[in-house]
Amino acid sequence: MGDSTTENPEIHPKFVTGEAGYILEDVPHLSDYIPNLPTYPNPLQDNPAYAVVKQYFVNVDDTVCQKIVVHKDSPRGKHFRRAGPRQRVYFEADDVHACIVTCGGLCPGLNTVIREIVCGLYHMYGVTKILGIDGGYRGFYSRNTIPLTPKVVNDIHKRGGTIIGTSRGGHDTSKIVDNIQDRGINLVFIIGGDGTQKGASVIFEEIKRRGLKVAVAGIPKTIDNDIPVIDKSFGFDTAVEEAQRAINAAHVESVSQENGIGLVKLMGRDSGFIAMYATLASRDVDCCLIPESPFYLEGPGGLFEYIEKRLKENGHMVIVIAEGAGQDVLAKCMEHDASGNKVLQDVGHWLSHKIKDHFTKKHKMTINLKYIDPTYMIRAVPSNASDNVYCTLLAHSAIHGAMAGYTGCITGPVNGRHAYIPFQRVTEIQNKVVITDRMWARLLASTNQPSFMSTQDITEEKKVEEPRPTQLLEGENCQDSKY
Numbered sequence: 001m002g003d004s005t006t007e008n009p010e011i012h013p014k015f016v017t018g019e020a021g022y023i024l025e026d027v028p029h030l031s032d033y034i035p036n037l038p039t040y041p042n043p044l045q046d047n048p049a050y051a052v053v054k055q056y057f058v059n060v061d062d063t064v065c066q067k068i069v070v071h072k073d074s075p076r077g078k079h080f081r082r083a084g085p086r087q088r089v090y091f092e093a094d095d096v097h098a099c100i101v102t103c104g105g106l107c108p109g110l111n112t113v114i115r116e117i118v119c120g121l122y123h124m125y126g127v128t129k130i131l132g133i134d135g136g137y138r139g140f141y142s143r144n145t146i147p148l149t150p151k152v153v154n155d156i157h158k159r160g161g162t163i164i165g166t167s168r169g170g171h172d173t174s175k176i177v178d179n180i181q182d183r184g185i186n187l188v189f190i191i192g193g194d195g196t197q198k199g200a201s202v203i204f205e206e207i208k209r210r211g212l213k214v215a216v217a218g219i220p221k222t223i224d225n226d227i228p229v230i231d232k233s234f235g236f237d238t239a240v241e242e243a244q245r246a247i248n249a250a251h252v253e254s255v256s257q258e259n260g261i262g263l264v265k266l267m268g269r270d271s272g273f274i275a276m277y278a279t280l281a282s283r284d285v286d287c288c289l290i291p292e293s294p295f296y297l298e299g300p301g302g303l304f305e306y307i308e309k310r311l312k313e314n315g316h317m318v319i320v321i322a323e324g325a326g327q328d329v330l331a332k333c334m335e336h337d338a339s340g341n342k343v344l345q346d347v348g349h350w351l352s353h354k355i356k357d358h359f360t361k362k363h364k365m366t367i368n369l370k371y372i373d374p375t376y377m378i379r380a381v382p383s384n385a386s387d388n389v390y391c392t393l394l395a396h397s398a399i400h401g402a403m404a405g406y407t408g409c410i411t412g413p414v415n416g417r418h419a420y421i422p423f424q425r426v427t428e429i430q431n432k433v434v435i436t437d438r439m440w441a442r443l444l445a446s447t448n449q450p451s452f453m454s455t456q457d458i459t460e461e462k463k464v465e466e467p468r469p470t471q472l473l474e475g476e477n478c479q480d481s482k483y
C-alpha cells in the first residue's frame with residue numbers, strides 16, 4: 001500500500017492508495033483521535049464454538065472490492081475494509097456499556113438484528129450491560145431505556161416491528177451525545193436508513209470532537225432497498241415474498257370477474273425495487289409502475305391503451321404500482337414528515353379512480369377493479385429465514401468492528417462479503433432502479449408492458465446514468481454513478 005491521503009478531513013476519514021489503481025476507502029478508528037489506547041486479546045480465541053475455525057480472525061489488511069466485473073486494463077478501484085473479528089480488541093467486556101437504537105420506518109428483521117446484537121455481545125464478548133433506547137433518537141434524552149439481555153430478546157425475531165420502538169424526527173445531536181456521555185455508554189449501535197445514518201454520522205463527529213472512547217456502529221435498514229453500495233438491505237427479501245400474497249389475491253380477484261383488474265400498491269418511496277422484484281417473482285403481473293420510470297395514461301403507448309389491449313387479449317390483468325410512482329402527475333403535496341421526508345399522495349387510490357373513470361364513464365366498458373394496499377401489512381411481518389441469517393451476519397459484523405475500535409461506519413455486504421463502509425458513502429445518494437439496465441429490461445420483457453419512453457428519452461436516460469461500474473443483487477441494477 002502507498003500513501004495515505006485525506007480528501008476532506010471533515011467528512012472523508014481516510015483513503016489509502018496502492019498499486020494498479022487500488023483505493024481503500026477506509027473507516028475511522030478510535031485510535032485516530034485517541035492516542036495510546038490499550039488493546040486486549042479477543043476473547044473469541046477461547047470460545048469453544050469459534051476455536052475450531054481454521055482462520056477465524058480477519059487479516060487486518062483484508063479488503064473487499066466494490067467493482068468485481070473488471071477488464072484487462074481497468075483500475076482495481078474502490079475497496080472497503082473487510083468486516084469480521086480482529087485478533088486484538090479495544091474494549092474489555094466488563095468495561096463495555098452498549099446501547100441499541102432503531103429509527104425511521106419499520107422493516108422486517110429489526111428485532112432479529114436487536115436479538116443478534118444482544119446475544120452476540122453476550123456470548124462472543126461476554127458483554128452484559130446493553131440498553132435499548134426507547135423510541136428512536138429522541139429516546140436518548142426523553143424516554144426511559146430498556147435493559148436487554150439474551151433472555152429478554154430470546155424470541156423477538158419471531159415478531160414484526162421493533163421491541164425498542166422507533167420514530168421519525170427528534171435528532172438533537174448534543175442532547176444525544178450528552179446522554180451517551182452521562183450514561184457511560186461506549187458502544188452505540190444505530191439501526192436505520194439513510195436519514196438515520198446521516199444522524200449517526202453527526203453523532204460520531206460530535207463524539208470525536210469531544211474525544212470520547214465511544215464506537216458508533218451503523219446497521220443499514222430500509223425496506224425500500226434504497227441504500228447504495230451494499231448488495232441489498234435486510235427485510236427486502238421478506239417484503240418481496242410477502243408482496244406475493246397480495247399479488248396472488250389481486251390475480252385471483254381479476255381472473256374471477258369480467259374484465260377484472262387487480263391493482264396492488266407496494267412500498268418504495270423513491271426506489272421501485274420491491275415492485276420490480278415482486279413483479280418478476282410473481283409472473284402474474286401485467287404492468288409494474290415505479291418511481292424511476294415515469295408513465296402516462298392517455299394516448300398511444302399510454303397505460304389506458306395497454307390496459308384495453310390486455311383486457312381484450314386476456315380478459316383480466318394485474319398492475320403493481322410502487323407508492324412513489326407517478327407522484328409527478330398527482331396534485332403536489334407540500335407536507336413533510338418529522339424527519340423531513342416528503343409525504344406521498346396515495347397513487348394507488350388515484351390510479352384506480354382514473355382507470356374506473358376512463359373505462360366505465362368514458363368508454364362505457366364494464367371493468368371490475370379491486371385495489372389492494374398491503375403496504376403496512378408487509379412492513380409489519382417478521383423477517384423470513386434468509387433475512388434472519390442475513391441479520392445475524394450484520395449484527396455480528398457490527399459487533400466485531402465496534403469491539404475492534406472501528407467507528408463512524410456502517411456494516412453491510414459488498415459483492416457477498418461483509419465490509420465496513422464510511423457513513424457518507426451510503427448517505428450521499430440513494431440506490432435506485434436503473435431503467436436502462438438489464439433487470440428492468442427483463443421486467444419489461446416478462447410483463448410486455450410499454451416502456452412509456454420515446455427513443456429520445458431512452459438516449460437521454462442512457463447518457464445520464466453512464467458509467468455505472470457497481471452492481472446490485474444478482475449483478476445488476478444499481479445506480480452508483482458516482483463511483
Ligand SMILES: Nc1ncnc2c1ncn2[C@@H]1O[C@H](COP(=O)(O)OP(=O)(O)O)[C@@H](O)[C@H]1O
Pocket residue numbers: 103104105136137138167168169170171192193194195196197198199200202221222338339341
Ligand atoms: N440529515 C439528518 N441529520 C440528522 N438526523 C437526521 C437527518 N435526517 C434524518 N435524521 C434522523 O434520522 C431518523 C430517521 O430518519 P428517517 O428519514 O425518518 O428514516 P430512515 O433512517 O429510515 O431514512 C430521524 O430521527 C431523523 O430525525
Ligand SMILES: O=P(O)(O)OC[C@H]1O[C@](O)(COP(=O)(O)O)[C@@H](O)[C@@H]1O
Pocket residue numbers: 103104105106168193194195221222223224267268269323337341379
Ligand atoms: O412510516 P411512515 O412514516 O408511514 O412512512 C412510510 C415510508 O416508510 C418506508 O416504508 C420506508 O422508509 P424509511 O426507510 O425512511 O423508513 C417507505 O417505503 C414509506 O414511504
Ligand SMILES: [Mg+2]
Pocket residue numbers: 104193194195
Ligand atoms: Mg429514508
